[in-house]
Amino acid sequence: MALLITHATLVTWEDPNHIIGDGALLLDNGIIQEIGSSSELAARYPHAEELDAQGQYAMPGGVCAHTHFYGAYARGLAIPGPAPKNFPEILRRLWWPLDKSLDAEAVRLSALVCLIDAIKHGTTTLIDHHASPNCINGSLDIIADAVDEAGLRAVLCYEVTDRDGPEKAQAGIEENVRFLRAAHDHPLVSATFGLHASLTLSDSTLEACAQAADGLDTGFHIHVAEHEADQEDSQRKTGERVVHRLARLGILGPKTIVAHAVHVDASERAVLKDTGTWVSHQPRSNMNNGVGAAAIDIMAAEGIKLALGNDGFSNNMWAEWKAAYLLQKVAGRDPRLAPGDMIARMATQANARLAEVFFPGQTLGQLVPGAAA
Incomplete structure (x- = not known):
């Protein structure tokens, strides 16, 4: 009715x-x-x-351009010992032990918690980036079933990484490929191909991912230059900066999302623009991890496609709007940076256009006749 x-x-x-x-x-x-x-x-x-x-x-439901449902378990979680002094330590001491602890039921419950949080805050489309190295096969189905139960819309992927050895890297590739083919069974769910970050991926694994994705009409979802360590690792391994490395290996393009891009230079920004790659900005996470602030004003002026995510923080995207508005001003010591209309367009119109990449033929994020309700 x-x-x-x-x-x-x-x-x-x-x-x-x-x-x-x-x-x-x-x-x-x-x-x-x-x-x-x-x-x-x-x-x-x-x-x-x-x-x-x-x-x-x-108004239309909010869109989150980058999140981690399993991040629900990190809220209020104390890390034993002295506080981590930088982001690589946070990965080693918090995120990587946490994702290794996830079993099927933990994956399901974390998704449900985040989806309920999203409903409470009016966020109805979420682009998730999942990792559970001891529960890889079928993990995206578990999350998709939770999304169906919640009645929201989501884009899912599995994070391929070399940090747990070649067998699990291959299992991650296979989970992405399997779900890219299976996602059509869920009308409110779409898929992309997940990668952790340049610093945990060899050229051979990235080449295998690009080859596996060939013919599946997909891009990738990857963390890029969130911290200087990503650039240092890439230059040590290949002599290239991260974005140039990913471009060489066929990872970038109009269906690819790079999360963060805090430590990219002008030459890398030019590649992101020329390839039509999306950049998602997560200011609350960047502040919490002490990694710096992405140059979103410069990126916007250069025509890079920008979107707003939360990186596993609460799905109150209004709070992300506020953080995006304030962070640039203190980081750049200029109250003219990140004006309110720019942040609003990023969070509404740009996020909706990104979501439409994964739900072709649908109009999202607008109250107009013919749009998805």
């Missing part, structure tokens, strides 16, 4: 955005069928189930 939402203040997040007072939305079969005034639509559809918004805002 159709649902008619009346007496709402509609925020359409079109470009340009429109705000419609005393507006109404007719929803049916998961699609926005019509938008108009409350009086007009109530008269036209007297038999529709009606929900009176009583003047509250109605």
Whole structure:
């Protein structure tokens, strides 16, 4: 049965955005069928189930461009011993022991916790990056089933890495390939190909990933230059900076997301722009890990496609908006950086365009007739 939402203040997040007072939305079969005034639509559809918004805002659900559902377990978790002094120590002492501890039930529960948190904060599409080295095969199905149960939309991948040996790296490749083919069984779930980061991947493994992805119409989802260690490792191994290395190996492109890009230089930014690669910005995580601040004002001015994620922090994307607005100002000591309209466009219009990459043929993130509800 159709649902008619009346007496709402509609925020359409079109470009340009429109705000419609005393507006109404007719929803049916998961699609926005019509938008108009409350009086007009109530008269036209007297038999529709009606929900009176009583003047509250109605807007598209939020999109998170990069997260880790299993990060739910890190909230409030103390790391034994002295505090880690840098991000590589945080990886070794927190994240890598945590992901090794995950079994199938832990994977399922972490996804459900994060999805409930997303519902509470109005975030309805999430691009997840998963790792569970002792529970690889079928792990993405477990998460997809949780997404189905929650009724949200998600893009899933498995993090391929060499840090646990060649057999598990190959298992990660196979899980990505398997799920890229199986994701169509879940109407609200899509897939991409996950990679950890340049510093835990050899050329041979990256070549194997690119070869495995060939013909699957996919890009990749990878952490890039989150900390200087990623650049130092790449230059030590190959003599190249990270983005140049990934470009050489066929990892970049318009369906690829690089998370963070905090420590990229001008030549790498040029490659990101030329390849149409997406960059996701996670300011709360960057502050928490003490890794620095990505040059998002420069990237935006250069035409790089920017999106906003949370890196496993809470799915309150409004908090990520605020952090993105404030971080650049203190990092650059310039109150003109990261103006509010830039952050709003990144979080709404850009995030929606990124989500549409994975759900082709659908209109997301807008209150317009024909868009997904």
